[in-house]
Structures are given as C-alpha cells and as structure tokens.
Amino acid sequence: MRLSQLFGKTQREIPAEADTISHQLMLRAGMIRQLTAGVYSYLPLALRSLHKIEDIIRDEMNKAGGQEICMPVLQPIELWEKSGRGASFGQSLFRLFDRKERELALGPTHEEVITDLVGRSVQSYRDLPLLLYQIQTKFRDEPRPRGGLVRVREFVMKDLYSFDTDAEGLDINYQKMIAAYKNIFSRCGLPVIIIEADSGAIGGKDSNEFMAVSEMGEDEIIYCESCGKAANAEKAQSLKVKADNSSPLPMEEVATPGYKTIEEVCRFLKINPVNTLKAVFYMADNEFVFVCIRGDVDVNEVKLKNMLHCVDLRMATEQEVAAEGIIAGFASPIGLKNVKIVADESVASGTNFVAGGNKNDLHIKNVNYPRDFKADIVADIALAAAGDGCTECSAKLLATRGVEVGHVFKLGTFLSEKMGAFYIDANGESKPIVMGCYGIGVGRLMAAIIDINHDDKGIIWPQNIAPYQVYVCPLFLEDTRVAEKAESLYKELENMGIEVLYDDRSESTGVKFNDADLLGIPLRITVSPRSLEKGCIEVKWRSEKKAELVPVDEAAKKIQEMLTVK
RNA sequence: CGGGGUGUAGCGCAGCCAGGUAGCGCACCUGAAUGGGGUUCAGGUGGUCGGAGGUUCGAAUCCUCUCACCCCGACCA
Numbered sequence: 001m002r003l004s005q006l007f008g009k010t011q012r013e014i015p016a017e018a019d020t021i022s023h024q025l026m027l028r029a030g031m032i033r034q035l036t037a038g039v040y041s042y043l044p045l046a047l048r049s050l051h052k053i054e055d056i057i058r059d060e061m062n063k064a065g066g067q068e069i070c071m072p073v074l075q076p077i078e079l080w081e082k083s084g085r086g087a088s089f090g091q092s093l094f095r096l097f098d099r100k101e102r103e104l105a106l107g108p109t110h111e112e113v114i115t116d117l118v119g120r121s122v123q124s125y126r127d128l129p130l131l132l133y134q135i136q137t138k139f140r141d142e143p144r145p146r147g148g149l150v151r152v153r154e155f156v157m158k159d160l161y162s163f164d165t166d167a168e169g170l171d172i173n174y175q176k177m178i179a180a181y182k183n184i185f186s187r188c189g190l191p192v193i194i195i196e197a198d199s200g201a202i203g204g205k206d207s208n209e210f211m212a213v214s215e216m217g218e219d220e221i222i223y224c225e226s227c228g229k230a231a232n233a234e235k236a237q238s239l240k241v242k243a244d245n246s247s248p249l250p251m252e253e254v255a256t257p258g259y260k261t262i263e264e265v266c267r268f269l270k271i272n273p274v275n276t277l278k279a280v281f282y283m284a285d286n287e288f289v290f291v292c293i294r295g296d297v298d299v300n301e302v303k304l305k306n307m308l309h310c311v312d313l314r315m316a317t318e319q320e321v322a323a324e325g326i327i328a329g330f331a332s333p334i335g336l337k338n339v340k341i342v343a344d345e346s347v348a349s350g351t352n353f354v355a356g357g358n359k360n361d362l363h364i365k366n367v368n369y370p371r372d373f374k375a376d377i378v379a380d381i382a383l384a385a386a387g388d389g390c391t392e393c394s395a396k397l398l399a400t401r402g403v404e405v406g407h408v409f410k411l412g413t414f415l416s417e418k419m420g421a422f423y424i425d426a427n428g429e430s431k432p433i434v435m436g437c438y439g440i441g442v443g444r445l446m447a448a449i450i451d452i453n454h455d456d457k458g459i460i461w462p463q464n465i466a467p468y469q470v471y472v473c474p475l476f477l478e479d480t481r482v483a484e485k486a487e488s489l490y491k492e493l494e495n496m497g498i499e500v501l502y503d504d505r506s507e508s509t510g511v512k513f514n515d516a517d518l519l520g521i522p523l524r525i526t527v528s529p530r531s532l533e534k535g536c537i538e539v540k541w542r543s544e545k546k547a548e549l550v551p552v553d554e555a556a557k558k559i560q561e562m563l564t565v566k
Numbered sequence: 567c568g569g570g571g572u573g574u575a576g577c578g579c580a581g582c583c584a585g586g587u588a589g590c591g592c593a594c595c596u597g598a599a600u601g602g603g604g605u606u607c608a609g610g611u612g613g614u615c616g617g618a619g620g621u622u623c624g625a626a627u628c629c630u631c632u633c634a635c636c637c638c639g640a641c642c643a
Contacts, residue, residue: 012592012604013578017636027577037635092642109643143567143641151642199643207643218642314640407643439643457603475602510603517603528602 001044001468003503003515006030008043010515020216022447023148025459029519038145038153045519046446048467050156053442053449054135056187056464057158060180066131066160071113073137077103079112083418087311092140094153106139111415111437114161119421122433125165128423129173133160135442147216149447150403156443162436165425170410170434174206177438181210181406184440189462190449192405195221196231198302199409206410210440211402212448221402222384226395234302237380238397239389243274243294243350249366251334254354257361260329262295265363269354272296277347277355277367279331281316281324284308287340288316288324292333292375293382294346294353300383304342307379332356332364333373343375344382403448404441411435459520460542468501469563471521473513475528477506485552486527489537492556498563517542523562525555 008030017034018024026032031046042050058068077095080086086093086105094106107113114132122128135158145151162173178194185192190212197209209232211221222238223230231237259268262278276295281288282304289308293299305313321328324339332355333341347353347369355367367373386399413432416422422430446465453460463469470493474486490502501521503512516524526538526547537555539562540547550558 009576009593011577015577016572016579019637034635089643090641140642144637144639146637157643197643209643404643409643437643441643508601508603508605510601510605513603515604526602530602 001501003501004505006044006501008045010518018148020147020150020447020451021454022150022216022450025450025454025518026148026447029459032149038142038151040149040152040154040443042443045467049446049461049465050442052465052467053188053445054156054158057135057184057440057442060184060187061131061133061158061160064131064176064180066133069132069134070136071107071110071117071134073107073139075105075107075113077105079116079419080105083112083115083415085112089140090311092142094139094141108138108140109157109439110134110136110138110159111161111411111435112419115415115419115421115433115435118161118163118433119416119419122163122421122423125423125425128163128165128433129169130163131160131173132163133158133438147218147447149443150216151218152443155441158440158442160438162438163421164434164436165423165431166434167412170412170436174408174410174436177408177436178208181408181438181440185210185212185405185445187464188445188449189464190405190445190452193221193223193230193402195223195402196229196235197407198232198234198306205412208408209404210406210408212405212452213400213402214448214451215401216451217401217403219402219404221400222386222388222397223400224390224393224395224397227390227393229390229392231384233384233399234300236384236397237391238382238384239391239394240294240297240346240349240382241274241388243346244352245350246352248351248368248371251367251372252365253357254363254365255361256330256357256363259361259363265354266295269363269365271354275350275353277333277353279326279333279356281321281326281328281331282313283316283320284310284313286312288320290324290326290331290333290336290339290341291344291381292341292347292355292373293344294349297344297346298383298385299344300381303379303381307342307377307381327356327358327360330356330358330360330362332358333375334358334364334367336373341373341375341377342381343369343378345378345380346382347375348378403444403451405445405448406438406440408438409436411437454520457514458518461520461522463522463563466499466520466522468499468521469523470498470500470559471516471519471524472500472502473516473524473526474503475509475512475526477504479529481532482527482529485532485537489525489527489555493559496556496560498560523559525559 011028014024015027033041138157142153164170192210195209197207199207220233222233222236259265262273273295278295280291280299351368352366357364388397416432421433472490474482477483493500522542524540531538536549538547539550
C-alpha cells in the first residue's frame with residue numbers, strides 16, 4: 001500500500017477529546033474517527049489490525065472445536081422478556097419499534113438468540129456438546145462511553161457459547177476456553193491476568209475475567225502477590241484488620257453534639273473507625289434497606305445487590321431515609337422496626353462498638369452483635385481494599401487497574417430453562433442444556449494492545465496484529481536511485497506476499513521517521529542515497545534503537561527471514 | 567441522572583469580560599530553497615463562530631432556550 005493513497009492521515013496534534021494513550025494514538029495515526037459518543041468508524045489501518053485479531057480468535061476458537069455462525073442484531077423484545085434479562089440490562093438495551101409498532105432490541109449480546117436457536121435444533125444428548133461462536137457488532141447504550149475504544153456503545157465482540165449435558169462437560173469446555181484465551185492474548189502480544197469476577201447481568205456461577213493491567217482500566221483488581229489469588233474488586237474477599245475483642249460491656253449513651261461522620265465521631269471520642277459501626281441506606285427495587293457495616297469498611301454494592309437479588313440498587317435519598325424515621329448521621333440498627341437490616345460480617349468481628357443512637361447528637365457505646373440488635377441478613381458485603389489480608393494466605397493484598405478484555409461465565413441452566421432449551425438424555429428424560437459463554441471485546445482488545453505496546457513516539461505493533469509488516473521509507477525521493485530501488489523493493493516484497501506500507505510521499509526525513517514511529521509498523525526499511533552508496537539499505541525494528549545495514553541484493557530475502565524468525 | 571468543562575477551518579487554539587468587515591499555529595494547495603528525526607521562505611484555499619429565538623443600527627461577543635461532545639460520579643458483561 002502506498003502511504004500517499006492510504007485513507008486516513010496522521011495528525012501531529014492530539015485531539016482534545018482524547019485523554020487515554022490508546023485513544024490519542026489511534027486518532028493521531030488516523031485509525032479511527034468518532035461519529036458520535038461511543039461510536040467509531042474504523043479506517044483501513046485499524047480495520048486491518050482488527051481483522052488480524054479476529055483471525056487469531058477464529059483460529060483458536062476453531063481449534064477448540066467451535067463453529068462460527070452469524071446471528072441477528074435485530075432481536076424481538078419478547079426474547080428478552082422471556083429470559084428476564086431485559087430488566088437487568090435496563091437502560092443499556094437499545095430499543096426500537098418497527099413499522100408495525102413491534103418492539104425490537106439491538107442485540108447487546110446473543111445468549112437469548114442462541115439459546116433459542118440451539119433449543120430448537122438440539123434434541124438429543126447425541127447433539128451435545130456443542131460450541132458455537134460469532135464475531136459480531138453488539139449494541140449497548142452505555143451511560144458513559146469513555147477511553148476511545150475501551151467503552152463504546154457499538155462494538156465488535158466475539159462470543160462463544162458452550163452447550164453441554166452436564167456440569168462436568170461444562171467444566172471441560174470452560175477450561176478449554178481459558179486455555180484458548182491464553183493462546184489468543186499471547187498471540188496478540190498482550191499479557192493478561194486471570195481473575196475471579198462477578199457475573200453481573202449475564203448471571204451464572206463461576207466467572208473469570210481476563211484483564212490487561214493498565215492505568216486506563218475501568219476495573220479495580222485486588223490481588224495477592226504471595227499466593228497469586230486475584231479478583232475483581234466487585235467480587236474480592238479479604239481479611240479485615242482485627243477489631244477490639246474485650247468482653248462485652250453494657251450499652252452506654254454518649255453525647256456527640258454535631259459529630260456525624262465516622263471521622264468526626266472518632267476524633268471526638270478518641271477511638272478508631274475499626275471500633276465503630278456505620279449505617280448506609282439503599283433502595284433495592286424500591287424497598288428500603290438499612291445496611292450496617294464496620295466503620296473502617298466500605299460497602300461492596302455488587303455483593304449487596306447479588307445478595308438482595310434485586311435488579312436496581314441505589315443509595316436512598318435524604319427524604320427516603322427521613323421517611324423511615326432514621327436520623328442520618330446518628331442512625332442506629334438498635335431498636336429499628338419494620339426496616340430490612342443487612343449487616344456485613346464485620347459487625348460480628350469485634351465487641352463494644354460505637355454506633356448511632358438514633359437521636360440527634362447521640363451515639364451509643366459498647367454495642368454488641370447480636371446482643372443489641374438483629375439483622376435480617378448477615379453476609380459478606382464488604383469491599384476488599386489494598387492492605388487487607390488475603391483470604392488464602394493472609395499476605396497483604398494489593399490493588400491495580402485493568403481493562404477487561406475477556407470474560408468467561410458458567411451460565412448453568414437458568415437461561416436454557418427460561419428459554420426452553422432442553423435435550424433428551426440417554427434415559428429418555430428431558431433436561432435443560434448446561435451452558436457457558438465466553439466473550440472477547442475485539443476493539444477494546446486492540447486498544448489495550450496499543451496501551452501496552454507504545455512509547456512516546458507512537459505505537460509498537462506486535463508483529464502478529466500489525467496492519468502491515470514492513471514500512472518502506474525512502475529518503476530523498478528526488479534521487480532516482482532511491483526512487484527506483486524503493487519502488488522495486490516495495491514491489492518485490494509485495495510479490496513475496498509481505499504486507500508493505502510504502503511511504504512514497506516527498507516529505508522530509510523527520511516527518512517520515514516520525515510517522516513511521518507513530519504508525520508502529522514492526523520493520524522499517526530506509527532507502528537513502530547514503531546507504532545506497534555502500535550498496536545497502538537499512539533495516540530497523542520499531543521496537544529497537546539500532547538499524548542494520550543490509551546489502552541491496554539480499555534485502556528482500558533478509559527481510560523475509562527477519563519477519564519469519566521474529 | 568448529579569457535578570464540572572468545552573463547542574470558532576481537518577487538528578490545536580486566540581478573539582467574548584468592554585458588540586463594529588473572523589484571526590493564529592499545524593495540516594492542505596502553488597512555487598523556491600533545503601533535507602538522515604516534525605526544515606525554511608513566499609504566495610494561496612478553506613469557517614452556517616454547535617443550533618434556535620431575542621436585544622441592538624450592528625451579535626462569535628449580551629440575554630433566553632436548546633443540542634452535542636469531554637471529564638468526575640452514579641450506572642455499566
């Protein structure tokens with residue numbers, strides 16, 4: 001490809017809208033262009049890389065026994081009502097009406113469609129196991145798209161769905177997919193860590209995420225260096241510091257004039273947050289919930305939501321709190337009636353806590369659970385934090401951020417039951433198909449790859465997914481020797497089946513080199529009068545500083561060798 | 567949805583406070599010189615000033631409404 005003909009120009013200045021590296025580089029390299037919030041056009045360079053990523057994914061999916069299919073983006077809303085997940089996707093589901101006023105959704109994912117499809121096709125255990133996948137555009141009306149391709153509303157995703165007769169079969173396929181994913185990310189030049197995850201709106205039991213560790217990541221990862229355990233902060237468990245455990249004393253009122261927050265109360269009473277209980281108020285599907293948790297620990301809303309089995313969870317407003325007769329700032333679970341109380345396990349982790357007095361300017365000392373109040377539910381709803389102890393080995397946990405590039409779920413049978421996907425087993429009994437689903441965000445993956453593989457000059461493509469392998473860069477094109485040699489080398493390499501980007505522009509040396517660095521093509525070939533004098537051309541890896549002189553006659557062969565070996 | 571910010575040429579920005587013929591840099595076009603890391607000079611093309619309404623002799627500028635985009639939060643496979 002001649003650079004002068006390539007659609008998509010490089011830009012020197014960073015568009016103001018981009019503040020993550022991958023977004024900036026993709027815009028500057030002329031790879032993508034935003035149409036509206038979270039919706040992008042992919043220009044040739046980006047599309048070439050995307051296709052390469054897709055081909056790697058395809059290859060690994062096929063090797064694992066997957067069969068590729070294509071499913072509708074337009075999906076009748078009834079399908080979502082049937083699975084019950086329309087509600088959990090909520091506002092994120094793009095909805096539209098056809099001319100007959102029938103409601104449709106733009107598919108945010110394809111579990112419903114495929115379960116319906118497979119349910120109609122599969123009849124016998126002999127038809128299972130079955131692995132089907134698709135690489136397609138999906139739509140989600142995200143509240144806030146961000147980070148360029150990291151979170152968008154229209155995006156290409158690979159989803160594989162596994163169908164088994166039983167949990168053992170699912171386990172096998174689950175492990176098979178994890179192995180395939182490791183291959184995929186490694187072939188893409190992206191180091192990932194596998195962490196435990198919450199399964200969210202998708203539902204299901206076991207769930208793991210593949211995270212690219214990166215500052216631009218939206219997810220917080222809590223991990224243990226000593227034993228290797230790692231989990232999404234939404235899911236992570238941890239050992240909290242020990243609270244006071246002296247023998248329980250009688251409750252005692254204490255005046256705390258105007259001291260409402262945990263810090264204020266602690267400073268005033270000269271105690272530690274670990275020895276306090278705090279109250280947080282939520283509305284769970286319009287039911288008021290009083291959450292009680294130790295003062296030094298924060299509520300993990302994902303855990304809380306899962307525990308309450310609710311669709312919508314939000315903090316209660318001041319009015320809603322007041323309507324329950326609760327005095328914010330001095331709230332107490334003691335003596336509360338007709339309110340659902342959820343306590344974190346941490347409330348039972350010590351004795352003689354300071355809690356609210358449910359009257360203005362009053363707190364109560366020596367509060368003990370369950371002596372002084374009862375909770376409807378006691379569970380782990382605590383947010384794990386860096387510095388907490390690992391539940392496996394007690395070492396101090398660390399935190400980092402990551403981009404979720406892949407996510408695998410054991411769905412089990414809840415979808416197949418709802419959607420009516422059953423098979424007949426060897427005994428002639430009808431049973432629900434056991435499902436798993438395995439996703440990779442392709443565009444986001446490309447962004448993560450760029451984020452990991454760049455320097456201050458630009459992208460450094462891993463060879464496998466680079467849009468082109470070789471950048472032929474003639475200097476001083478007016479020199480006919482240069483022009484002829486560059487041109488012939490370009491054609492020769494192309495004839496050898498090598499993907500070449502040929503910078504045929506009459507730009508200055510600096511411009512060309514800087515664009516070459518920005519675009520990040522792995523191998524740069526410089527053709528110049530200086531090296532031609534010596535009968536050579538220069539070959540340089542994007543990832544390395546030094547160039548190598550190669551005799552002109554051997555150039556093409558040598559380049560081919562370099563590309564093969566690397 | 568709450569908070570903050572920004573909309574002026576393909577990109578980055580100034581002009582707005584104090585109303586008076588729309589500017590600068592990059593990019594693009596023409597020409598010349600130069601040229602191994604965004605070189606220089608000269609000339610040139612390109613703008614519904616996000617949109618609508620209002621005030622005014624006159625609005626990028628003041629007022630009202632509105633839309634879009636970005637950031638933080640909420641939310642989110």
